Amino acid sequence: MSLPKVYITRPLPAKAVERLAARYDVKMRPEDAPLDPAQLAESCREIEGLMATGVRVSEDVVAQAPRLRAVANVGVGYDNIDVAACTRRRIPVTNTPDVLTETTADLAFALLLAAPRRLVECDRYVREGQWQSSKWELLWGSDIHGMTLGVYGLGRIGKAVARRARGFSMRVIYYDVVRPAPALEAELGAQFVDRETLLREADFLTLHVPLTPETHHLVGARELSMLRPTAFLINAARGKCVDEAALVEALQSKRLAGAGLDVFEHEPHVHPELLSLPNVVLAPHVGSATARTRLAMAMLAVENLVAGLEGRRPPNLVNPEIYA
Numbered sequence: 481m482s483l484p485k486v487y488i489t490r491p492l493p494a495k496a497v498e499r500l501a502a503r504y505d506v507k508m509r510p511e512d513a514p515l516d517p518a519q520l521a522e523s524c525r526e527i528e529g530l531m532a533t534g535v536r537v538s539e540d541v542v543a544q545a546p547r548l549r550a551v552a553n554v555g556v557g558y559d560n561i562d563v564a565a566c567t568r569r570r571i572p573v574t575n576t577p578d579v580l581t582e583t584t585a586d587l588a589f590a591l592l593l594a595a596p597r598r599l600v601e602c603d604r605y606v607r608e609g610q611w612q613s614s615k616w617e618l619l620w621g622s623d624i625h626g627m628t629l630g631v632y633g634l635g636r637i638g639k640a641v642a643r644r645a646r647g648f649s650m651r652v653i654y655y656d657v658v659r660p661a662p663a664l665e666a667e668l669g670a671q672f673v674d675r676e677t678l679l680r681e682a683d684f685l686t687l688h689v690p691l692t693p694e695t696h697h698l699v700g701a702r703e704l705s706m707l708r709p710t711a712f713l714i715n716a717a718r719g720k721c722v723d724e725a726a727l728v729e730a731l732q733s734k735r736l737a738g739a740g741l742d743v744f745e746h747e748p749h750v751h752p753e754l755l756s757l758p759n760v761v762l763a764p765h766v767g768s769a770t771a772r773t774r775l776a777m778a779m780l781a782v783e784n785l786v787a788g789l790e791g792r793r794p795p796n797l798v799n800p801e802i803y804a
Contacts, residue, residue, distance in 0.1 A: 567801060593624060629651070731757050
């Protein structure tokens with residue numbers, strides 16, 4: 481009897497691959513590079529399990545994979561997968577929350593520190609040999625300690641960022657469509673405010689929301705106009721949550737002091753004007769990119785995929801309605 485076939489779209493840690501290979505006929509794409517929809521569809525025709533990272537699993541791909549029984553996304557965001565198409569086929573779709581929370585919060589807070597203190601500019605200044613003498617007004621930045629952090633979305637990562645802010649004696653305010661228990665607010669030292677207050681009072685606005693139709697362009701021209709001209713926008717969530725053209729205009733016109741971005745509206749394309757702005761710190765979507773965290777993500781994805789293929793309810797299911 482032949483083993484069920486599993487396809488992995490990019491190279492993953494050997495430990496995770498070996499665990500799958502002990503149970504299934506595993507094929508892993510050796511190139512750590514984009515895979516176009518036609519190539520993905522061709523690779524999925526005979527498989528029963530798909531471990532997806534950095535690919536778009538469209539309705540067409542699902543339709544061309546008649547034996548597909550489980551999709552495990554190696555990442556917490558799953559807007560790259562047509563969940564509705566999978567749900568119609570009763571295919572469980574899973575993600576990897578929790579294991580990347582702290583690492584992504586580290587990166588978000590690193591952007592929050594780097595942008596106002598102009599660390600990229602400082603680094604360039606030294607490397608280019610411009611530092612020839614001490615100057616009183618050399619590369620003045622903005623303080624972080626004691627300022628107001630506005631957290632838009634108090635989920636796992638938003639909470640972790642709020643905890644880091646306490647170490648900098650920051651006032652923490654937040655907005656979320658679901659308000660947590662008062663005990664958690666007290667633990668975090670976080671004050672719930674309405675959306676407008678969040679925007680108007682934040683010195684640093686950090687986004688921690690999933691990409692949904694409701695959060696697309698969550699921050700656009702109107703929202704940016706409500707921020708203080710001394711404020712900074714931090715986005716380590718999803719690029720499409722911000723209207724990038726409106727952000728560029730706000731930065732160029734000095735209506736916003738700066739930004740720290742790990743995600744972009746049309747990845748991997750970055751708005752060309754962002755590349756030339758000195759008051760923006762840019763990172764290539766590396767929120768979870770540490771060896772320990774990426775291994776944990778891969779191992780959790782394996783656990784999810786095995787459960788789905790064995791007919792068990794996966795632990796990190798994003799379409800529970802298939803079991804209704």
